[in-house]
Amino acid sequence: MKKKSTFLMITATLGFAFLYAPIVSLVVYSFNASKLVTVWGGFSTKWYGELLDNDQILDAAFISLKIAVISATLAVVLGTIAGFCLSRFKRFRGRMALSGMVTAPLVMPEVITGLSLLLLFVAMEGLLGWPSGRGTLTVIIAHVTFCMAYVAVIVQSRLSSMDESLEEAAMDLGAKPGSLFFLVTLPLIMPAIVSGWLLSFTLSLDDLVIASFVSGPGNSTLPMVIFSKIRLGVSPEINALATLMIAAIALGVIATVFQMHRLKKNAV
C-alpha cells in the first residue's frame, strides 16, 4: 500500500509540474530584459511599457472586454433559465431537444460552430437584412450561444444536488412561481451563477476560432491580435500581456473561492 501511495504522490507532483511549468516560465520571461527566451538579460519591466504603448493591443483588449461582459451577462440569464427548466420541470415537450442542445456545444469543435454561425448570419442578412454586416454584435451572439451551455450545465447540476424542500416549503406557504424563483431558488443557486458568469467571461475573452469566423473587419478581438502576432514567433510583449491576464484571472478566482468559502461557512 505504501509503495502505491508514493507512486501516486510522484505522478501527481509531476502532473502538477506539467500543468504549471509553462505558465510560470511565461511569467518569469515577461520580466526578462533580453528578447531571447534562453538568455536571462536581467530583470526589466520594459515589455510592460511597450505593451502599454501598443494601441492595437489596447483597442482589441477593450473590444474583447466589452464583448465578454455583455456575453457573460446574457449567457447567465439564458443559461440559468435553461438549467432551471431541465432540473425543475421534470417532463415537458422538447426536453430531449433542449438537453441535447445544451450538451452538444460543450464538445462541438470550434471550427464547426464558427463556420455554421457565420453562414447563418450571412443567410439571415440576405433573407431578413439583419444582422447587417458582422462585428461586435455577431461575436456577442456567438459567445452567448456557447457560454449559455456551460452556465446551464453548472446551474442544472447545482439545482439537482440541492434539496428541493426549501422550494416546496415556500410553495406550501403560498409563494407564486415568480416570487418563488426570485426569492428562494435564485439566492440558493447564486454561487453557481457567479461561477457561470466568470467562466463565460473567461471563455469569451479567450475565444479565437469562433470570433475569427463571425467578426467583421476592424473588430479584431484580443485573441485575434495575439494570434496574428504569435504566429510569427515568441514576442516578449505577449508574455507581459499574458502575465497581466493570468494575474487578473488568478486574483478573481481566488477572491471568488474565498467569498464562497465564507458564504458556505456562514450558511452551515
Place this chain on the structure above:
Amino acid sequence: MTTSSGAAWIASPTLKKVAQGIKKKFNWGRALVISIPTIWLAIFFLVPFLVVFKISLSTTEIAQPPYSALFAWDAEEAIAVLRLNLGNYLFLFEDTLYIDAYWSSIKIAAISTALTLVIAYPMAYAIARSHPKYRMILLALVILPFWTSFLLRVYAWMGFLKKDGVINGFLLNVGIIDQPLAIMNTDTAVYIGIIYTYLPFMILPLYTALEKLDGTLLEAAADLGATAWKTFFFVTLPLSVPGIVAGCMLVFIPAVGEFVIPALLGGSDTLMIGRVLWDEFFLNRDWPMASAVAIVMLLFLVLPIMLFRNTQGTKGENF
C-alpha cells in the same frame, strides 16, 4: 359533482378530467420560460447546421456571398429549379488530402486522448484519495490553469519547445544533449499541446467518479485477499468507467476539430481537419467546400457526441 357549478357537460367526470388536463398542459407561463432558451439555441445552434448542409450542396461563385443559390427561378419554363451540387462531397473522397486529414485528425485525437487518460488517472486518484482538507485545494489547482487563457497556454509551449527554447536550453546546459531537439513544429508538439490543454477536462470527470467510490468495497476486496493491483483492475477501474468515458469524449471530440494547437505548434506537414477547414474558408474562400468538410466531420463525431450525452450526469459541479 355538485360543487362544480354550471352546465351539465362540465359535470361529467371524464370531461372534467380532460379540461383539467388541458389546463395543466397549457401552463403558459411555464411554456414561455422553456421557450426562451429553446428558441435561442434552436436559432443559433441547430438551424446553422442546416444552413451549413444547404451551402455544402451549392457551387462556389465569385460573388457576395461566394456561393450559388440552391433554388433558381427558371423564367422560360416558369418553374423553380433546384440545383444540387454533390461535387463538393465527391471531391472530398477523390482528393486524398481530405481523407488523410480526417484519418490523421482522428489518429492524433485518439492517441492524445489515451495519453491524457494515462496521465490524468493517477492524478485524479491521488486527489480523490487525499485528505479532505487538501482535496479542494488540489482540485482548485487543476482547474486554475483551465481558467487562464487557452491561447496563451499554447503560446507558453512555443517558448518551451522551440529550438532555442526553455527545454532545449536546459538539456544543452546540463549536457544531456549536444544538439537541440526538434520538437517544435512536429506532431510531437501537437500531442503535447493537446494533452496539456485538455488535461483538466479529463481529471474532473475522473475525480467525480473516483470520489464517489465506496471505500468499503476496496476494503472488502483487500480482506478477500486481493492485491492492491488486483483491487485496482477488478474494482476501482470498472467502477470508474462512466468517468473515463465522459473524460475521453470531452478530450477526443474537440481535439478532432482542433485548430489552434496544430496551427501554432504543428509543422507544415501536420494534417488536421480543423486546419484544412480553416484554410478552405479563409485562404481559398471556398465556403461550400468548407461546409462539406464540416458536415463530414460532424458525421464522424455524431457517435462520440451521443456517447458523451449519455454519460452526462453531474459533471458541471466541478467548474
